[in-house]
Amino acid sequence: MTIFPTLNEEQMKTIEETPSECVLITDLGASYIKRFDALPCDAVVLDHHTVKDQAEKAVYANPHLYGIDGMTSGCGATMAFLFAVTLDGSNWDLAPLALAGMAGDRQHINGLSGLNAFVLSGAEQRGLAEERPGSLIPPGKLSESLYLSTDPYIRGVSGSETGTAALLADAGISGDRSQADLTEEEKDRLSSLIALKLISQGVTREKLEELARTRYWLPGWRTDAESLSGVLNAAGRSGEAGLGVAAGMGDAESLKAPRRSTGHPPGSSWRQSWPSTGRAWSRWRTSSGSILPSSASPGWSAGPP
Template sequence: MDDTVLPSKLLTTLSQAVKIVNGHDFIHVYSHYDADGITAASIIAKTLLRAGKEFKITLFTSLNDENMNTIRSAPSECIMVTDLGASYIEQLDALKCDIIVLDHHTVEKQAKRICYANPHLYGIDGMTSGCGATMAFLFAISMSQGNWDLVQVAFAGIAGDRQHINGLKGLNIYLYEGGLERGYIKVADGSMIPPGQLISELFLSTDPYIAGVSGNADGVAALLDSAGIGREKYNKDLTEEERRKLSSLIALKLMGQGTSMQTMFELTRTRYYLKDWNMDAETLGSLLNGCGRLGLGGIGVSAGMGDTKCLSKAAELENTSKTQIMESVLSLQKNGLNQMKHIQWFDSSELGFTGMVCGIAMQFMGNPSKPTIGINRSGGTAKISSRATFGLLDKGVDLSRALKEACAAVGGSGGGHRIASGGSCPSERSDEFLANLDEIIGEQLRS
C-alpha cells in the first residue's frame, strides 16, 4: 500500500492484523447490523474465504454489556470486531485471545494489548473520512492486493454511513482513487429525483422526504402530472426538460416544508457507480441496510459477498423495509416531535426503525436548530438514537460526548460520532436521561 498517503502507524497496525489472522485457521467476526457494519463484515468474510480461513459472522445492533458477555462466552482463539468496539476497548483488552478491532467511532481508550485500528488514532476524522467498511477494506488489501475489487463493497459502506455527502475525505479518497484507476468505480452527477420507476420510488422516498408526496399516492400522481410526466416513466427515461421541471418542483416543495439549504445541497451529491454490481453505492448500501434492519443480516452479508440469490432476496427485503420506514415516518409526521429547550425527541416504541426515522426527522421534519433524539422504550432497556447537522456541530454540539454523559448519569451507556450517536439506559429513567441531555446540549451551545 502507499505509505505516502496512508499513515505509517496505520500500515503497521494493519500488518500486525494480517500476521495475527495468518496465524489462525478460524476467526469469529463481530460487526454492526447497519449498511456500514454489513459491508465491513462482507469484506472481511470474502477476504478470509479467499485466504482459505474458516469464519463465523455475528451481527449486533450495538456493542453493550450484554453483547460483550456474548463475546466472552463464545470461545475463539481469534476475534475480529468491525464497525464496533471503540467504547469497549478496555473490556476487549482484558480477554485472553487474539483480537483485532477495525472501528471508526470516537476513541475513548487506547488499546494496551489488542490490535486496534481507528482513523481517530491517526489524526483522521472517523465521522467523515473513514468508516468501518473503509478500515475493513484496508485490512483486505493488506492481506492481498487481489482484494481491490472489494473497494466496490466498501463504497456501499461509505455511502451507507453518508461519508460521501459533502465530498470524499481522508482515507476514503485513497479508496476512490484506487477504485477509479482500476475501473471499479465511476462517478455520476447527483439528483433529487430517485432512481427507478418514479411513481413507486417517489412514494417510498425518504431521502428526500417530501411532505404530501412521500407515502401519498395522490400526492405522487399530482407531482408527476404537474411536471407533465407519465405515470409509468422511469428516471432513466426522462428528457432533460422533464428532469429539470421535476427537480424544480421537488425543490420548491422541500423549501416550503422548511428544509435547510445545506440539506438541499446534500441531495444533489455525487453518486458512485459500481462496475461489477451494475448499481450505485447508495443503492447497494440500501439493499444491505434493509437486511440488517429486518433482522436478516446474514442475507445481507452473503449478498455483500456477491451471492446472487441473496442479492435478489435483499431487493425484496429492501422494499419491505422502505414500506415500514415510511409508515413510521408518516406516523411521526402526524404526531410531531416533542420540543424541549435545546433538543427535540420522539418515542419510537411503536414505530421502530429509530435511527433511520431520527435521521429523516432531523433533515426534513424537525427544527434544524435542535438535535433530534429517538427513544424506543418497548423493553426494560431504552434504546436511543440521536442526529444533528453539520451546522449544529459548528455551534459546538457533540452528540458522542453528550450521549455518553447523559446515559451514564442514569445507569446506561452511549457514544458514537459527534453528528450521530446511540445509547441505552433503563426505560424507567429515560425521562431523566432526556432532561440531562437537554442540559448538556445547552451547555455545549453556550460554550
C-alpha cells in the same frame, strides 16, 4: 457471525465467553480495547470511533491512530474494506460496499476525504464507481425510486404509488424511465417539481443544496451508494440484519425482504440486476491464494502486534 447494534457490557461478556481462535469485530470496540487485549485468543478490532486506549496485544486499526478523523474521513466499512484488500488486492471488488457504508454513516455529505477518498479513487480507477453530479431526482427506475425516496422524503410522493404517478404525470415523464436517460429539459422539469414540493413542506434552501449533493454511482450494482446503503439498512431496521449481510454478499434472493420492508412496489426488477460475487464468504482470501478459516485470519495493525 454475530451482529450487535452496539457493544455494551452484556455483549462484551458474550464475546469473552465464546470459545474462538480469533475474534474480529468491525465498527465497534474502541471503548473496550483493554478487554480485547485480555482475551485468550487473537483479536482484530476495526473501528473508527474515538480512541480511548492503545492496543498492546489486539490487532487494532482506527483512523484516529493516524491523525485521521474517523467521524468524517474513515468509517467502519472503510476499515473493514482496507482490511480485506490488505489480505488480498483482488478484494477491491468490495469497494462498492465500502462506499455504501460511507453513505450510511453520512460521511459523504460534504464530499469524501481521507481514507474514504482513497477508496473512491481506487474504485473509480477499476470501474467500480463513478462520481456524478448531484440531483434531487433519485437514481433508478423513477416509479420505484421516487416511491422509495426517504432522503429527501417527498410528502405525498414517498410511499405513495398514486402520488408518485401524479408527480411523473405532471412532469410528462413515464415511470419506466430512469434518471440516467432523462434529457436535460426533463431533469430540470422534474427537479423543479420536486423542489417545489420540498419547499412547501418547509425544506430550506441550504437543505435543498445538500440534497443535490454529489452521488457515487456503482455500475455493477446499477444503483448509487446511498440507495444501496438504504436497502441494506432496511434489513437491519426490520430485524433481519442477516438478510442485509447476505445481500451484501451478492445473494439476490436476500433483497426481497429488505425491499418489502421499505414498501417496495410490486414487480421490482432490482433483484434481477444484483451482482453475484461468487465468493466463499465464510473464509478469507490471502495474497498467497490460500484459503484460511476466518478464525485464523491474518490482519493489519495500527498498534503494537
